[in-house]
Amino acid sequence: MKPYKKESSFSYAIGVYPTLELISSRPNQITQIFLSSKGNPNQGVKKIIEFCQSKRIPFEIADRVIEKISQSENNYAVATFNKYTSPLNTNNHLCLINPSDKGNLGTIIRTMLGFSINNISLIKPAVDIFDPKVIRASMGSVFRINFSYFDNFQSYQNLYHYHYYPFLVGADLTLSKVKFQPPYCLIFGNEGAGLEDNFIKVGQPISIPQSSQIDSLNLSVAAGIALHHSYTNR
Numbered sequence: 001m002k003p004y005k006k007e008s009s010f011s012y013a014i015g016v017y018p019t020l021e022l023i024s025s026r027p028n029q030i031t032q033i034f035l036s037s038k039g040n041p042n043q044g045v046k047k048i049i050e051f052c053q054s055k056r057i058p059f060e061i062a063d064r065v066i067e068k069i070s071q072s073e074n075n076y077a078v079a080t081f082n083k084y085t086s087p088l089n090t091n092n093h094l095c096l097i098n099p100s101d102k103g104n105l106g107t108i109i110r111t112m113l114g115f116s117i118n119n120i121s122l123i124k125p126a127v128d129i130f131d132p133k134v135i136r137a138s139m140g141s142v143f144r145i146n147f148s149y150f151d152n153f154q155s156y157q158n159l160y161h162y163h164y165y166p167f168l169v170g171a172d173l174t175l176s177k178v179k180f181q182p183p184y185c186l187i188f189g190n191e192g193a194g195l196e197d198n199f200i201k202v203g204q205p206i207s208i209p210q211s212s213q214i215d216s217l218n219l220s221v222a223a224g225i226a227l228h229h230s231y232t233n234r
Helices: 016-025 044-057 061-068 102-114 132-138 153-159 197-202 218-231
Strands: 010-014 030-035 059-061 077-081 093-097 119-123 144-149 163-166 184-188
Touching: 010 016, 010 061, 010 132, 010 197, 016 030, 016 044, 016 077, 030 044, 030 061, 044 077, 061 077, 093 102, 093 153, 102 119, 102 132, 102 218, 119 153, 144 153, 184 218
Parallel strands: 030 059, 093 119, 093 184, 119 144, 163 184
Antiparallel strands: 010 077, 030 077
16 A cells, blocks of 8 residues: 555545544445454454445455554554545534644544534645544544635635634634624634734634733644634524
8 A cells, every 4th residue: 555645536544443433424435444453352343344344345454554554553444535525514614724733633623523513614725634644633533524625715705704703812802702603613823823913804803811821822722712612602
């Protein structure tokens, strides 16, 4: 098997749980599953085998393939799948401007689902949502969401006339005072620079209160706080 490349038409779900999520959410995209010889006692592996047998999905014991793809001896399963499209629907959205960290994106996707948002818009340049590291960090939650890439935020705005809530350090309105009006979109900048100053004119800018001992919160932490608040204050 070849290492993953962004231009590939396929990707990998690495690990038992991400593979089970792929089976549950996108079974028709699966092309093959590789299992570790060490995984026989694992209940998740048994479920994967049962699925493969019932759906006639090719699977094999392939320790070397798993080690090569995952670069670890501790994974019991790797699934290959064809990439797919899953356009946004009209429910609430989260928008990330130029996200660059694979782990952050995966963590945010998993947190989104925990707080009932399953649409994410990604403004380019942006990390590849099908990168195995994103899939792994999301624990397979990526297979349950809708996503779209846009060349710029204006292109997104032209299609979705939502209540926009950009998160900026220093915005006058603090998160605790906001009651979100659906359909809404939570907007975050990238890990290094955050949102540009012009987002102060977009929708209702919000700040998350924090102590003066740090300059900003980690992107996935800030998004998690906002997602929780939006979930409980609609």
